[in-house]
Amino acid sequence: MSSQDLDAIACAACTAAGLTAPDLEPIKVAENAIYRLPNSRIVIRIAKPGQRGAAERELLIADWLRDSNVPAVEPADIATPFVMIEDRPVTFWKELSEHRGGTATEIALALRRLHALESPPFLSALDPFVRLDKRIDAASTVADHDGQWLRQHLDTLRENWAEQPDGLSWGPIHGDAWEGNVVTTNDGTTLFLDLERTSIGAPEWDLVSTAIKHTSFGWITRERYTRFEQAYGFDVTDWTGFPLLRDIREMRMTCMAAQAAASNPTHVNQAQLRIDCLRGRRGPRPWAGWEPIP
Incomplete structure (x- = not known):
């Protein structure tokens, strides 16, 4: 899949989640494409086809770790941090502050x-x-x-x-x-x-x-x-x-x-x-x- 196709999926996912994406920035476009919405401090991850279960499980794991007081990346505070666009699972996460x-x-x-x-x-x-x-x-x-x-x-x-x-x-x-x-x-x-x-x-x-x-x-x-x-x-x-x-x-x-x-x-x-x-x-x-x- 081309980078243009992945860009389109990211934009469609934002629309489905009630977000606007005029300033969508690619972080990594590979097997799992990652974008950020700087104004919203949200990171978007596009998984490979057939990975719906794994993507949903990642969100469960993140919630479990937060509830267990083990610091980890957290799902974005939006109505739905998970959508399907065509056959690609898309998840939304809080952007981290500066880190190493x-x-x-x-x-x-x-x-x-x-x-x-x-x-x-x-x-x-x-x-x-x-x-x-x-x-x-x-x-x-x-x-x-x-x-x-x-x-x-x-x-x-x-x-x-x-x-x-x-x-x-x-x-x-x-x-x-x-x-x-x-x-x-x-x-x-x-x-x-x-x-x-x-x-x-x-x-x-x-x-x-x-x-x-x-x-x-x-x-x-x-x-x-x-x-x-x-x-x-x-x-x-x-x-x-x-x-x-x-x-x-x-x-x-x-x-x-x-x-x-x-x-x-x-x-x-x-x-x-x-x-x-x-x-x-x-x-x-x-x-x-x-x-x-x-």
Whole structure:
């Protein structure tokens, strides 16, 4: 779908919600398009087709977190923060005040607060492999032998996931807890964004996101990681299940890059580097060269 089509959906959604959109500003126009209405301090999110249930659930999660005194992005104060335009679910959110990515300590403390909650009935179990098959299928720039290896590796990870060792008690988790999704406002409030992956699962899944920044990629120092695990009170890298969750996270990052390369040739080298790392062609961890994909 073109950016013009998404612009039209955003405008139609505003009309359906009783808002005017003369100053609609795109923030990100990709799989999930995001716009802002500066004069209303509202952010609009357009989800992919077929994601109605997930979009409605995100609003439920946001309300639950607010009622549980866990800071998170909040639905907009309008009559209906959810509308359907054609086959696209559209949700409306309060725009955040100025903020930055959370520090290691801030993320750890926010996760402790979230993980201590009782699980609400509308949360489902974590699926760490969601959409990976489709991402591999869409990775048209990946060589056949690498694509076959990715599928075999995915099968192995699924088998191992079914027999993962015991760890911390399962409960509510964010599902994608990195500093882009756990932010701190100028007044010092640390809060969760992007609640799409919030589930019932192993708390270790949230902790691995920060751990691999040190162990897999060298993005953060040992000292910074130490602050993280000390603030949380548990070092996930000492857990026997850490290698499995690490491998799944790396696989998710690799499949995302491989799919992105199919539509944007500037990502081809990054996707291949990630595959080469997973296949043992780049030596042991930490690997150099992994870069964020917008």
